[in-house]
Amino acid sequence: MKILLVSLALATLALTLSACGQPQPTNKAVFLLVDTSGTYTEELNKAQGILNYLLATLDSGDSIAVARIDSGSFSEKDVIAKATFDERPSMANDQKRVFKHDMDQFVATIKTGSAHTDITGAILQAAEYLQETGAGEKYVLVFSDLAEDLQKGHIRDFPLELNGIQVIALNVTKLRSDNIDPRDYLNRLALWQKRVMDGGGHWKVVNDFDRLDRLIAINAMDEI
């Protein structure tokens, strides 16, 4: 009887301890990659709109970073701004203002596009940052036409490590060659989907900006 009681007490304690374990993180981390190659710079205003949407959506404890995609994107130099929002809402609002200011400055200063487009390097850079944040939900938003044009000597044909990361392609514009043969466009999307899925990530394409609410399923602004 005594042993039974002790066992019951231990089982209850174990259940209590397991219930009080470390909860899963619920914060989010978003890395926005902005293509600055060639004529895609004309689309930067749209990228600003997406960033504003993200800033309005993300809340205290969430992380955000913006980097450009240029000839060699696997570099910290390409990161335009990054921040993890403070736990205090007022401080988080100030950080958002600063972040918006940095992005506005970047858009204002950029005039010409880069010669090459290193999308793989940028995604690797984003994945590295997102894994470091330890966030519960991790997103890479790729604002690009997904046409990779690597500089000579750059090696990017290896599998990506994107476990637990959702890769969302935004505003995937059609190239002139796509109009001649639309299969190029479809093949490009399929290739990236395969690379992301093989790397353990999730793939999504959003070209309609009226459906931005499908990007991240949170409505922090509606809490007030």
Add this chain to the structure above:
Amino acid sequence: MLNELLLLWSEQPAISLAVWLSVLVTVLYLAREPAHLLIKSTGRAIYRFMRSAARAVAHIEQRAIHRNKEIILAQGREATEKFIEREFTRINEIVARDLSHYPNLHRELTDAIERLENDYQAATDAPPLPPEWLSVVQTISELPRQGDPVVSSILENIQDEVVTAHEETLKAYQKSSAERHRLLGALQPQWRALANKLNKTKDVVAITQERADAVDKHMANYEAIRDHEDHIARSLTASSLTQFFIAGLVLFVAVMGGLINFQLIAMPMAEMVGGNTYTGGFKTSDIAALVIIMVEIAMGLFLLESLRITRLFPVIAQMDDKMRKRMMVISFSILFILAGIEASLAYMRDLLALDREALKQSLAGVSALNAEFRWIPSIGQMVMGFILPFALAFVAIPLESFIHSSRTVLGVLTVAVLRTVIISLRLVGGFAHQVSKMLVFGYDMLVTVPLSMEKWVRQGVQARRDRDIETTRQYPIEPYLPLEDADEIQEETVTVSEKPKRPRKRKTPDLDTDLALDKS
């Protein structure tokens, strides 16, 4: 496997099935008697078990009813004692406030009556009459003068004196009348004052009488409670149920108020404890807001307990007055500070909302607008943040009623559940008993064919036996036999034919003792 078994007797399923049926029916026929016994005994066992269980539950139900009655009567006794105590306190206050001055009042009344009497006596004093000799003088003055001037002069003088004396008397009478009128006029306010004092005394006596009637009523209730009368228990139960629902409704309103309070302070709490930290799956800021509200409610409980409005904590009620007052001051101070914190948090919430709105407009590329009268909701939120804690503090009163009445409600519910269980057990028992009887008949239906055959055989055998007996009676056969054998056969014949018929025993009906007991 099943198919193999089915086709065990023949390749034709129908034939094999018929054989199986025959075997089954035969087995059932052979096992009929023990099967009947098994079914009947099982049914009766379930029936008896259910009846026993119902009786046990009925015993528990009786105990629950008794306990409920004890609880409700104890609560009623306590409440009536409080009522009576309060009524006596009121009577004491009335006596101390109004009737304690009765000696003074009595003295005042006596003095007033004495003054009235004196004044009355003074008012009834007769005016001084003209002296007695005046009539003699008047008679002399009216004597005939007979032309003598001296006599005439003397008589005129006497007449003048008489007239003067009459005038003086008249003046004195008039003065006296005026004085009496004045005294009588002065009596009026004294009468009024006296009447007012008597009216006040009458009111006090009427209030005291009213209180005394109330005490009588409560005393009658108290006596009924003391005598454990059923009608008072029913009345108290109904009153308790009403209290339960009213208190529940007020508590629901309080919970709604608490939710509004929570919404008011949860968001700004993130500024103090962080907006992204979690404790046990819940936001720490939400928990902090809840804790503040709970502490406010707890302080409200202590405050009302110290004021002796509620009696949830006997420890506080038993404290001496000095300690109780200290506790009152401390709990009120904490409540006041928390209300102030809430008001500031509500203001902070407004500021944060403004900041968030401005950021949103900035991100949307819209210039921020300066809204007019923005201070009104700010002030409103602050006032609400300050008032709600005090409003929540009063939740102690309905909470106490709810807790006290919930004992009665739980008791009533328990009795209802127990009654349902008793009825269910009896129904199940009766149903099992009836089902066992039905199963017996159903069993016999399965073996109808062999039973019918058995019946026919029995009837045939019986008919042949009857015929043989009849034939033996009408035509007794006397075979040629040795004498000894003939005697034996004769004896046997006589034994068979003249065997006295036993009176057929009436089968004793299988009575259900429990049912019989219940009916009795």
